[in-house]
Amino acid sequence: MPRTVLLVILWAAVAAVLVALPHALSFSQQEILVFMTINLLVVASYRLLTLTGEWSLGHVVIVGVGAYASALYTKELGIPVPVSMLLGACTSALIAMGLSYPLFRMKGFYFLIGSFAAGEIIRLLWKRFREPFGGPKGIKGIDPMPDFSIGIWDFDFFEPVSYYYFAGAVVALCLWLLWRIERSPVGLTFHAVHWQDKLAQSAGVNVRAYRTLAFVVASGFAGLAGALGAHYIGTINPNGFDVETMVFVLTWTIVGGTATFYGPLMGCIALTVLNEIVLREMGFEQMRPLIYGAVLILSILFLPKGLESLVQKLVKPRRVEP
Amino acid sequence: MNPFLEIDRLTMRFGGLTAVDGLSFTVEHGAIHGLIGPNGAGKTTTFNAISGFYRPSGGEVRLRGEVISGLSMHEVARRGVIRTFQHSTLFAEMTVLENALMGTHMAFRPNVFAAIVGWDREDRRGAYARAVEALEFFGLEGLRGERAGDLAHGHQRALGMAIAYAAHPDVVLLDEPFTGMNPEETTRMMELMRKLRDSGVTILIVEHDMHAIMGLCDRITCMSFGKLLAEGGPAEIRSHPDVIEAYLGGARHVS
Amino acid sequence: MFDLLAQTGLNALYAASYISLVAVGLVLIFGVMGVVNFAHGELFMAGAYVVVALYAGGGAPFLLAVAAGLGFVGLLGLLMEFALFRPLRDNPLGGLVASIGFLMILQATAVMGFGVRMEHIPPVTQEVIAFSEKVRLPMSRLYVIVAAVVLLGALWYFLKRTRFGWALRASAQDAEAAALQGISIGQTARIAMFIGAGLAGVAGALTAPLVSVNPHMGHSVIVTAFIVIIVGGVGSLEGAVVASVAYAFVHTLVTTFWDGVIADIVGLSLMLVVLIVKPTGLFGTADRA
Numbered sequence: 001m002p003r004t005v006l007l008v009i010l011w012a013a014v015a016a017v018l019v020a021l022p023h024a025l026s027f028s029q030q031e032i033l034v035f036m037t038i039n040l041l042v043v044a045s046y047r048l049l050t051l052t053g054e055w056s057l058g059h060v061v062i063v064g065v066g067a068y069a070s071a072l073y074t075k076e077l078g079i080p081v082p083v084s085m086l087l088g089a090c091t092s093a094l095i096a097m098g099l100s101y102p103l104f105r106m107k108g109f110y111f112l113i114g115s116f117a118a119g120e121i122i123r124l125l126w127k128r129f130r131e132p133f134g135g136p137k138g139i140k141g142i143d144p145m146p147d148f149s150i151g152i153w154d155f156d157f158f159e160p161v162s163y164y165y166f167a168g169a170v171v172a173l174c175l176w177l178l179w180r181i182e183r184s185p186v187g188l189t190f191h192a193v194h195w196q197d198k199l200a201q202s203a204g205v206n207v208r209a210y211r212t213l214a215f216v217v218a219s220g221f222a223g224l225a226g227a228l229g230a231h232y233i234g235t236i237n238p239n240g241f242d243v244e245t246m247v248f249v250l251t252w253t254i255v256g257g258t259a260t261f262y263g264p265l266m267g268c269i270a271l272t273v274l275n276e277i278v279l280r281e282m283g284f285e286q287m288r289p290l291i292y293g294a295v296l297i298l299s300i301l302f303l304p305k306g307l308e309s310l311v312q313k314l315v316k317p318r319r320v321e322p
Numbered sequence: 323m324n325p326f327l328e329i330d331r332l333t334m335r336f337g338g339l340t341a342v343d344g345l346s347f348t349v350e351h352g353a354i355h356g357l358i359g360p361n362g363a364g365k366t367t368t369f370n371a372i373s374g375f376y377r378p379s380g381g382e383v384r385l386r387g388e389v390i391s392g393l394s395m396h397e398v399a400r401r402g403v404i405r406t407f408q409h410s411t412l413f414a415e416m417t418v419l420e421n422a423l424m425g426t427h428m429a430f431r432p433n434v435f436a437a438i439v440g441w442d443r444e445d446r447r448g449a450y451a452r453a454v455e456a457l458e459f460f461g462l463e464g465l466r467g468e469r470a471g472d473l474a475h476g477h478q479r480a481l482g483m484a485i486a487y488a489a490h491p492d493v494v495l496l497d498e499p500f501t502g503m504n505p506e507e508t509t510r511m512m513e514l515m516r517k518l519r520d521s522g523v524t525i526l527i528v529e530h531d532m533h534a535i536m537g538l539c540d541r542i543t544c545m546s547f548g549k550l551l552a553e554g555g556p557a558e559i560r561s562h563p564d565v566i567e568a569y570l571g572g573a574r575h576v577s
Numbered sequence: 578m579f580d581l582l583a584q585t586g587l588n589a590l591y592a593a594s595y596i597s598l599v600a601v602g603l604v605l606i607f608g609v610m611g612v613v614n615f616a617h618g619e620l621f622m623a624g625a626y627v628v629v630a631l632y633a634g635g636g637a638p639f640l641l642a643v644a645a646g647l648g649f650v651g652l653l654g655l656l657m658e659f660a661l662f663r664p665l666r667d668n669p670l671g672g673l674v675a676s677i678g679f680l681m682i683l684q685a686t687a688v689m690g691f692g693v694r695m696e697h698i699p700p701v702t703q704e705v706i707a708f709s710e711k712v713r714l715p716m717s718r719l720y721v722i723v724a725a726v727v728l729l730g731a732l733w734y735f736l737k738r739t740r741f742g743w744a745l746r747a748s749a750q751d752a753e754a755a756a757l758q759g760i761s762i763g764q765t766a767r768i769a770m771f772i773g774a775g776l777a778g779v780a781g782a783l784t785a786p787l788v789s790v791n792p793h794m795g796h797s798v799i800v801t802a803f804i805v806i807i808v809g810g811v812g813s814l815e816g817a818v819v820a821s822v823a824y825a826f827v828h829t830l831v832t833t834f835w836d837g838v839i840a841d842i843v844g845l846s847l848m849l850v851v852l853i854v855k856p857t858g859l860f861g862t863a864d865r866a
Binding site for chain 1: 613660661664665668670671674675677678679680681682684685686688689796800803804807811836838839841842845846848849852853856
Binding site for chain 1: 373375394395396399400404405406407411412413414415416420423424425427428430432433434437438442445446449485486489
């Protein structure tokens with residue numbers, strides 16, 4: 001089958017570029033690359049949540065739950081880092097499950113504000129309670145990923161390149177899982193719940209259960225992203241997960257567009273490159289938020305369907321049948 | 323033996339207004355049953371109370387003796403009572419096939435873990451087969467790749483019924499299926515409904531269009547101001563003095 | 578104990594007065610434009626910086642600087658209406674996002690113009706009304722309270738007694754019906770934006786000498802305003818005022834007897850409870866989700 005062969009070659013080429021990429025970058029750019037890789041998982045998980053039509057302002061706090069949980073599991077309980085990352089993801093999913101009871105009594109604008117309130121409460125609890133969350137200064141000296149080696153390759157995870165490979169592999173796996181969920185009958189049901197929740201109900205869909213499912217699964221992946229970040233940076237504090245950070249996630253998602261799986265990913269990559277690399281290199285330090293804000297406004301005015309709509313014009317969408 | 327679908331002293335109040343007032347009637351298994359009445363008689367409210375859209379203020383709806391009133395819509399659906407909506411309520415952004423696939427939700431309940439691991443191949447194949455069968459039943463198989471929102475009006479209505487049919491219903495509730503249809507489309511739609519009934523599905527129709535109702539229904543319940551006015555076969559209803567008066571009083575004539 | 582309560586009450590009254598100015602503006606914009614203006618806190622900040630520039634920097638009289646704050650920020654509101662909300666009329670989420678973009682621009686402009694550090698603004702007056710040894714109300718705070726009462730009174734008169742006000746309320750209730758009545762949607766939108774933004778600006782200008790003015794001060798303001806408009810009922814101006822007073826009292830009380838972070842948590846929890854139990858708010862009837 002030539003088509004399959006073509007796809008394999010294409011993906012192999014993409015993988016090769018991604019593996020080679022950090023070696024073409026400066027040290028600080030490598031660090032940005034690590035953060036961007038993790039952020040890709042944040043936006044992709046955010047998109048899963050938006051599939052059911054609800055926009056949350058608490059997603060970044062859920063990312064933070066994963067970060068705090070994983071950091072505390074290693075610090076207080078001595079759990080090995082990779083295991084604690086998974087436990088952090090589970091903690092995020094569990095917290096989301098708990099939050100879903102009050103939050104999914106709301107819809108639309110009220111859900112937006114409700115999710116903000118719930119997230120902000122969690123964040124303020126971190127800020128208020130020194131034990132165990134460390135108060136406003138947060139948690140320092142979080143255990144890094146232990147070094148390890150495969151044959152001749154040694155991975156020192158203080159090195160951004162090494163961590164990039166590790167995080168990249170984890171994120172790639174997660175993106176694949178998210179993609180499979182979206183393309184499955186479950187994903188179709190999410191779409192259905194978004195477009196016509198009453199009709200979906202009349203077909204026997206428990207709409208609230210599906211909203212909760214999307215929220216919980218998305219939160220699990222978000223928590224994993226948070227844990228990946230925490231063990232790389234080594235320090236976390238409540239301000240890292242505030243509403244301004246949420247605005248960035250929202251911006252990536254909207255500038256990229258939410259109709260496709262790759263839209264938010266495109267938004268994240270394009271804006272990170274613009275913000276961190278182009279503007280920084282050009283020396284617009286203080287002006288960066290201004291240009292960023294202007295880009296946001298211009299894109300919502302002139303490209304309301306996001307960057308993905310440009311791609312869709314080039315490639316006609318293909319419907320999948322089993 | 324219990325009656326098949328039984329509406330028992332159903333009452334719906336909104337604030338001070340009583341939209342349905344102690345309405346009782348039964349629907350026989352395998353029948354096409356019409357629910358008619360002049361504007362504001364409470365037909366749609368009754369319909370919504372049966373389908374679980376509203377929780378009745380009083381009375382009960384029973385299916386084969388089991389109380390289904392007060393359940394939420396998806397729970398009513400899981401007991402075999404599937405409703406359609408007025409106008410062309412569809413998953414407009416999805417394809418025709420995807421719409422029909424949503425109808426198979428209950429028979430092939432999706433599962434996240436199975437979907438990730440790939441253990442749901444059988445289910446997906448089964449759902450696909452059922453969806454295609456439903457589309458073929460309503461003559462839509464040629465349109466499966468189209469966006470549902472782009473279909474012609476008559477096709478959209480048929481697709482709404484195909485979604486319901488794909489769910490293996492015992493009872494289908496049709497909410498004003500003939501509104502906005504020309505005579506040709508109406509005739510075609512009536513054929514589809516008879517075909518649906520002949521496949522073993524009981525149908526309850528709420529409708530304004532008296533012509534279609536008279537030619538189609540085995541039994542008709544006529545209500546007015548929230549109460550039962552008359553019940554019987556089409557011939558009885560057509561000549562029933564109370565029905566005629568109610569419709570004339572409501573400035574509508576029986577054709 | 579009584580002294581402490583009385584003092585807390587005075588502090589709360591002061592907080593309530595500027596919070597209600599901000600919240601009423603936000604509700605007005607939401608009602609007429611149908612957009613959640615996330616930049617509202619930054620409009621407050623812009624008003625404060627007008628006072629920094631004119632009064633602290635330029636030596637203009639304080640009242641003149643406050644009036645300039647109202648006018649300047651009102652014009653910013655008109656700019657938002659023209660450049661953002663009008664083109665995005667059919668896209669409420671788009672309007673929200675655009676307002677976030679505008680927020681970033683305002684913040685960055687403040688950073689570039691004034692730096693990130695806190696501004697020092699000379700006090701308008703040092704006088705203090707002393708009710709007792711421990712219960713004292715600085716005159717500068719009294720001015721804010723008086724100004725808020727006067728402004729809200731004027732707004733109430735404008736909305737209930739003038740033709741423009743009637744048009745504004747009509748289009749907040751039902752834009753289509755209002756248009757059929759011959760009300761110009763464009764004009765009411767401009768008036769609402771000017772007043773709504775202007776109120777945030779004047780609140781920022783009035784309180785500038787009493788708070789720490791910095792480019793990021795808008796954040797806590799917008800959070801407070803959200804809590805207040807949800808509790809009061811989205812779309813209800815009266816609700817916004819009543820909720821502002823209630824919130825200010827609860828928040829000040831908890832801050833006094835416990836601490837500020839707990840007070841924030843209490844405020845947010847209050848909002849969450851209202852959202853769960855009665856999403857239309859304590860005074861709201863409109864459901865515009």
